[in-house]
Amino acid sequence: MIYLRLFIEFFKTGLFSVGGGMATIPFLQDMSQATGWFTSAQLADMIAVAESTPGPLGVNTATYVGFTAGTQANGMLGGILGAVVATVGLVTPSIIVIIVIAYFLEKFRKSRYVDGAFYGLRPASVGLIAAAGISIVLMSVFQINTIFEFAKAHLELKHLLLAVVILALTNWVPKVKKLHPIYFILLSAVVGVVFQF
Amino acid sequence: MSEYLQLFLTFAKIGVMTFGGGYAMLPILQREVCETKKWADDSEIMDYYAIGQCTPGIIAVNVATFIGNKRKGIPGGIIATLGMVFPSLVIITVIAAVLHNFMEIVWIGHAFAGIRVCVCVFILNAVLKLWKSAVIDIWTFIVFALVFVGSVFLNLSPVLYVVVAGIAGIALSMLGVRGERPAKGTAKGKDTATEKGETTVDAAEKKNGGAGK
Structure with missing residues (x-):
């Protein structure tokens, strides 16, 4: 049954992703390959919508993925149920973990084991997000699905150019870099339409 | 109420x-x-x-x-x-x-193809920001590199990497090989967890906006 599987997949995502919304993306990519509920391209679109709407990025993405998976199985109502199940699945581990930690707050903060575990977890999380980023780059800039298809890659110069411009705007242009992500998303959408991406 | x-x-x-x-x-x-x-x-x-x-x-x-x-x-x-x-x-x-119902329309397809490029940059920005608080010495760099290469080239569940990295982190800490943070070098021993967290939030506040996820 798809809803039980949705719950379990998102419970797993909530339990093992460390470092906020972007940290859920490697798990969602894994989910896309394992279940076929959505494609990598759809995932990138869902992240964009999640970035441009109110609410935490990770929660928005989970809701969207749940809706997409549910709609495929049982139409619109199935989608709504899927959205709810995925979101509840995502937050359930948080609720359990945080309530347990709240009871041992001082011990938790001073534990050498906890500190040690996160010493290893943080760079692993960065590695996972970077790898997920690479596969979205391959798809959207080089038009291939996995790194093993590199022979088929054809670099779209206009895609690369847009990436460089957005990178520069979000990191090095004073004032502009502080703008809300939605402006960069809108800019990219306009560029995509005008230059026929 | x-x-x-x-x-x-x-x-x-x-x-x-x-x-x-x-x-x-x-x-x-x-x-x-x-x-x-x-x-x-x-x-x-x-x-x-x-x-x-x-x-x-x-x-x-x-x-x-x-x-x-x-x-x-x-x-x-x-x-x-x-x-x-x-x-x-x-x-x-x-x-x-x-x-x-709109995804089939051609120009919306073009718009989202452009937006996907933007999402790549957002992910890169998130990586750069998290990097500063996560990759703090040679060991954390090795963990990063292994996980990165592994998950680009192998098809394994991310859960595996997270669990193994957590265990490796405990082992490295117990062996006492880990380096101190270079930025705010006052953090020592037992208080590193909180100290690191605060440093991350500080850094995030300064950079808030553009990348800020």
């Missing part, structure tokens, strides 16, 4: 006002929870935040659970979290239902 209802509504309000979540949420959280409702003071919020970002799950959800749990125990934690995710559920479901 019952405090449960207040918890739900306050966190629903915070959910609506936050774009992107994570670090972008901190100022709104401080205003609503510390100043308006007086449910926690600034230093408690910073503690919850520091712990929320180094524990599993979404940072915003973790902080909501903390505060709800502090006020009203376990039911409070659950209700605050439900309040936090409620606006997302409504807004995203409506948008998803509408977009579903």
Whole structure:
């Protein structure tokens, strides 16, 4: 049954992703390959919508993925149920973990084991997000699905150019870099339409 | 008004006002929870935040659970979290239902192809920001490199990497080989967890905006 599987997949995502919304993306990519509920391209679109709407990025993405998976199985109502199940699945581990930690707050903060575990977890999380980023780059800039298809890659110069411009705007242009992500998303959408991406 | 209802509504309000979540949420959280409702003071919020970002799950959800749990125990934690995710559920479901019918249109396809390029850059920015607090010495660099190469070239569940990296982190700490943070070198021994969390939040506040997820 798809809803039980949705719950379990998102419970797993909530339990093992460390470092906020972007940290859920490697798990969602894994989910896309394992279940076929959505494609990598759809995932990138869902992240964009999640970035441009109110609410935490990770929660928005989970809701969207749940809706997409549910709609495929049982139409619109199935989608709504899927959205709810995925979101509840995502937050359930948080609720359990945080309530347990709240009871041992001082011990938790001073534990050498906890500190040690996160010493290893943080760079692993960065590695996972970077790898997920690479596969979205391959798809959207080089038009291939996995790194093993590199022979088929054809670099779209206009895609690369847009990436460089957005990178520069979000990191090095004073004032502009502080703008809300939605402006960069809108800019990219306009560029995509005008230059026929 | 019952405090449960207040918890739900306050966190629903915070959910609506936050774009992107994570670090972008901190100022709104401080205003609503510390100043308006007086449910926690600034230093408690910073503690919850520091712990929320180094524990599993979404940072915003973790902080909501903390505060709800502090006020009203376990039911409070659950209700605050439900309040936090409620606006997302409504807004995203409506948008998803509408977009579903528009995706076939050619120019919308072009628009999203452009947006995907933008998403690449956002992910890169998130990596750069997290890198600063995560990759702090040669060992953490090795963990990063192994996980990165492994997950680009092998098809394994990310769960595996997370579990192994956590165990490796404990082992490395026990062996005493890890280096101290170069930036704020005062952090030592037992207090490193909190210290690191705060440093991350500091850095995030300075950089807030553009990349800020």
